[in-house]
Amino acid sequence: MRSLKSLLFICVLFLSLTIISSPAYAQKEIKIGVLYPLSGALATIGRDLQRAAELTADIINNKTPGVDIPMAKWGGIPNLGGAKIKLIFVDHRGEPDRGADLAKRLILDDKVVGLMGAYNSAVTKTVSAVAERYGIPMINDSSTSPDLTERGFKWFWRTTPHDNYFNRDLFELLKGLTEGKVRGVKAVPKAQLQNLAYACENTEWGSGVAKSIEAYAKEYGFTIKKGILYNANSPDLTSEAKALLSVKPDAMLFASYLSDSLLMIRTLKGMKAQTKFLWGQDAGFEMADFAKQLGGDINGVLTRTVFIDKITKVKKVAGQINALYKKKYGDDLTGATARSVVGVQTWAYVLNKAGSTDPKAIQKACNEINIPANELVMPWEGVKFDSKGQNVLGRGLIGQYQKKPDGSISLEIVYPFDLATANFIYPFPGWK
Amino acid sequence: MLVIDALLQGILIGLLFALVALGLTVIFGVMDIVNFAHGEFLMLGMYAVYWTNYFLNIDPLLALPVSAALGAVLGLASYYWLIRYLLRGPAIAQLFGTFGLMLFLQYLAMFLFSADYRMIDKGVLVGKSYSIGPFIFEGTKLAAGILSLISFAVVYYFLYKTKTGKALQATAINKEAATYMGIKTDRMNALAWVIGGGTVGIAGGLLINFYYAYPMVGILFVMIAFACVALGGFGSIKGVFYAGILVGILEMMFPVFGQLIGSDFLGPHFKFTVVYLAYFIIVVVRPQGLFGWKN
Numbered sequence: 001m002r003s004l005k006s007l008l009f010i011c012v013l014f015l016s017l018t019i020i021s022s023p024a025y026a027q028k029e030i031k032i033g034v035l036y037p038l039s040g041a042l043a044t045i046g047r048d049l050q051r052a053a054e055l056t057a058d059i060i061n062n063k064t065p066g067v068d069i070p071m072a073k074w075g076g077i078p079n080l081g082g083a084k085i086k087l088i089f090v091d092h093r094g095e096p097d098r099g100a101d102l103a104k105r106l107i108l109d110d111k112v113v114g115l116m117g118a119y120n121s122a123v124t125k126t127v128s129a130v131a132e133r134y135g136i137p138m139i140n141d142s143s144t145s146p147d148l149t150e151r152g153f154k155w156f157w158r159t160t161p162h163d164n165y166f167n168r169d170l171f172e173l174l175k176g177l178t179e180g181k182v183r184g185v186k187a188v189p190k191a192q193l194q195n196l197a198y199a200c201e202n203t204e205w206g207s208g209v210a211k212s213i214e215a216y217a218k219e220y221g222f223t224i225k226k227g228i229l230y231n232a233n234s235p236d237l238t239s240e241a242k243a244l245l246s247v248k249p250d251a252m253l254f255a256s257y258l259s260d261s262l263l264m265i266r267t268l269k270g271m272k273a274q275t276k277f278l279w280g281q282d283a284g285f286e287m288a289d290f291a292k293q294l295g296g297d298i299n300g301v302l303t304r305t306v307f308i309d310k311i312t313k314v315k316k317v318a319g320q321i322n323a324l325y326k327k328k329y330g331d332d333l334t335g336a337t338a339r340s341v342v343g344v345q346t347w348a349y350v351l352n353k354a355g356s357t358d359p360k361a362i363q364k365a366c367n368e369i370n371i372p373a374n375e376l377v378m379p380w381e382g383v384k385f386d387s388k389g390q391n392v393l394g395r396g397l398i399g400q401y402q403k404k405p406d407g408s409i410s411l412e413i414v415y416p417f418d419l420a421t422a423n424f425i426y427p428f429p430g431w432k
Numbered sequence: 433m434l435v436i437d438a439l440l441q442g443i444l445i446g447l448l449f450a451l452v453a454l455g456l457t458v459i460f461g462v463m464d465i466v467n468f469a470h471g472e473f474l475m476l477g478m479y480a481v482y483w484t485n486y487f488l489n490i491d492p493l494l495a496l497p498v499s500a501a502l503g504a505v506l507g508l509a510s511y512y513w514l515i516r517y518l519l520r521g522p523a524i525a526q527l528f529g530t531f532g533l534m535l536f537l538q539y540l541a542m543f544l545f546s547a548d549y550r551m552i553d554k555g556v557l558v559g560k561s562y563s564i565g566p567f568i569f570e571g572t573k574l575a576a577g578i579l580s581l582i583s584f585a586v587v588y589y590f591l592y593k594t595k596t597g598k599a600l601q602a603t604a605i606n607k608e609a610a611t612y613m614g615i616k617t618d619r620m621n622a623l624a625w626v627i628g629g630g631t632v633g634i635a636g637g638l639l640i641n642f643y644y645a646y647p648m649v650g651i652l653f654v655m656i657a658f659a660c661v662a663l664g665g666f667g668s669i670k671g672v673f674y675a676g677i678l679v680g681i682l683e684m685m686f687p688v689f690g691q692l693i694g695s696d697f698l699g700p701h702f703k704f705t706v707v708y709l710a711y712f713i714i715v716v717v718r719p720q721g722l723f724g725w726k727n
Contacts, residue, residue: 228700228701229699229701230700230701231701231704235643235652235653235656236445236683238441238684239438239683239686239687239700242438242441242687242688243687243691243699246691258549259549259644262549262551262644263643263644266551266559267570269561270561270568270570270571270572270642271568271570289548289549293550293551293553293644294551295553297559431559
């Protein structure tokens with residue numbers, strides 16, 4: 001009897017101890033440290049990132065009608081007793097060493113559960129190193145340097161696709177063309193798209209893209225007939241354009257800044273260049289001035305990007321969250337801000353899955369998380385990390401400039417195929 | 433075929449390079465002053481035609497007199513309001529003076545027109561190409577080459593066949609002697625600046641047909657112009673003509689050469705390296721340049 005009593009006592013004591021010590025009930029607020037460039041050259045973008053992150057935290061913390069994802073009906077993290085997410089923003093000014101100092105302070109003084117940020121790849125590099133040292137989880141929402149997830153870190157996860165993904169998208173689109181997956185285009189025999197030629201500007205970014213294109217071409221079975229690196233500040237691109245055209249490429253690929261992309265298109269037009277597929281890797285090709293300066297000359301030109309406002313028409317959630325953001329701040333979501341939304345969202349899902357703020361539990365939850373595509377504002381297939389911490393379900397968008405009957409130019413989504421907002425123009429109409 | 437094509441394209445662009453460099457060499461020949469703001473005259477010439485086209489809907493080629501006039505006025509104003517004062521100071525003052533003018537004009541353009549890239553999209557030849565035999569020429573570049581040649585010929589005729597032109601040359605060769613002969617050298621100096629500004633204004637007007645204008649565009653072309661002037665010989669009109677064409681041909685031919693020997697290494701990204709290498713060799717081997725007469 002006595003032993004039974006004491007066993008019962010021990011049981012009760014143990015249970016109550018568990019309940020008291022469980023963070024889910026002890027804690028009503030979960031602190032996440034967010035590092036963004038809030039002053040200096042990137043202040044504008046930093047401000048927008050902060051707004052998007054705050055809006056997302058609001059959606060999670062307060063039941064938000066009109067947003068059709070479970071998270072909006074939570075009113076806090078359900079498995080943590082409705083605890084609210086509290087984002088602590090700090091300004092790293094784009095400086096890696098400052099970022100590292102701030103990360104240390106967030107971990108030691110503010111006792112944050114985890115970190116998010118830091119936009120600039122260089123800052124993310126140092127911040128994640130601090131997080132790794134202290135064993136604090138960090139979810140990176142918007143840095144695209146491929147190297148970040150190649151360091152064997154155990155406490156670092158990245159939701160955004162990196163630059164190699166964007167180049168893979170290009171080859172998926174090419175492959176899709178040969179398989180008849182592209183909206184409005186019958187399958188193109190591969191022999192008709194076999195030969196590629198690229199011209200990339202010759203600094204670190206362009207030459208990196210060139211290397212990546214070479215690698216993917218091999219993997220997907222395409223032939224690079226000609227690849228050149230050129231100086232973006234060249235007074236003349238005639239010889240570059242001629243070199244590309246000399247191999248009669250089926251597809252022409254570019255990594256260009258704005259001025260050289262303008263000159264290149266003009267030069268190609270002057271040579272009555274003929275090709276079936278013309279693609280640019282972001283940068284110059286994506287900027288508003290590209291369409292403004294070249295107008296009708298870019299009908300059929302493709303550019304990679306991460307978020308086109310058209311996405312709100314084909315993705316319900318994107319439209320709903322975009323409407324909230326626009327109502328509050330007056331702007332549409334962009335590629336950068338939409339990634340910030342996904343970052344905070346991933347944190348919420350991870351915390352809910354972990355059901356605890358213990359770093360080990362969060363680490364495990366991160367490694368196992370699987371957010372379905374229809375709950376994201378991004379046109380991704382979901383969020384799921386590989387062993388390196390990279391989200392393998394992320395993807396970019398490829399847009400095509402299309403001339404509308406009224407003469408205006410609009411950027412339509414053509415890849416991923418299920419999100420296409422218009423029929424693909426194939427082959428590239430060229431310049432008559 | 434590839435070689436002939438590159439040769440023709442090189443000559444076309446080279447003619448324009450020569451016209452850009454002409455003003456530089458005339459001013460240097462007469463006054464021994466290097467005009468660092470030369471590229472900015474070019475830039476303003478580009479903007480002059482751009483805005484005339486934009487607001488008045490005048491074809492860029494017909495708007496050339498506007499850029500020529502603007503260039504000439506700029507040259508004249510620079511001479512009377514800046515250079516004349518600089519001449520009283522040491523040589524270094526002249527150097528920094530035109531350098532300052534360069535910065536002033538760059539930032540003035542930035543202030544007035546913003547840093548946006550601007551291209552012409554309406555014009556008779558804009559965006560047109562012509563096939564002549566197996567070769568395709570852009571209409572705007574063809575026009576630029578031909579009009580550059582004509583402008584060059586006019587200036588050449590003026591300098592070598594007219595009395596005033598000869599007086600200008602006399603001033604260039606020996607200022608003191610020219611003064612004794614009754615030549616008003618001050619006016620000749622001003623004339624050199626008018627010719628320099630006017631020709632580069634025309635070059636800018638031609639360039640805007642196929643190149644974008646922005647406040648810092650001058651430096652790209654003026655670097656080539658410096659190479660042309662040095663290659664041809666400081667102050668030599670004939671020299672700068674051949675040097676311009678040589679630079680154009682080198683620029684176009686080099687990538688073709690790489691292609692012919694099947695080397696991607698000798699690709700277009702090295703094309704201007706070759707141009708400046710040629711410049712370097714000439715400066716070392718023949719410091720007075722190919723046709724130079726001034727030491």
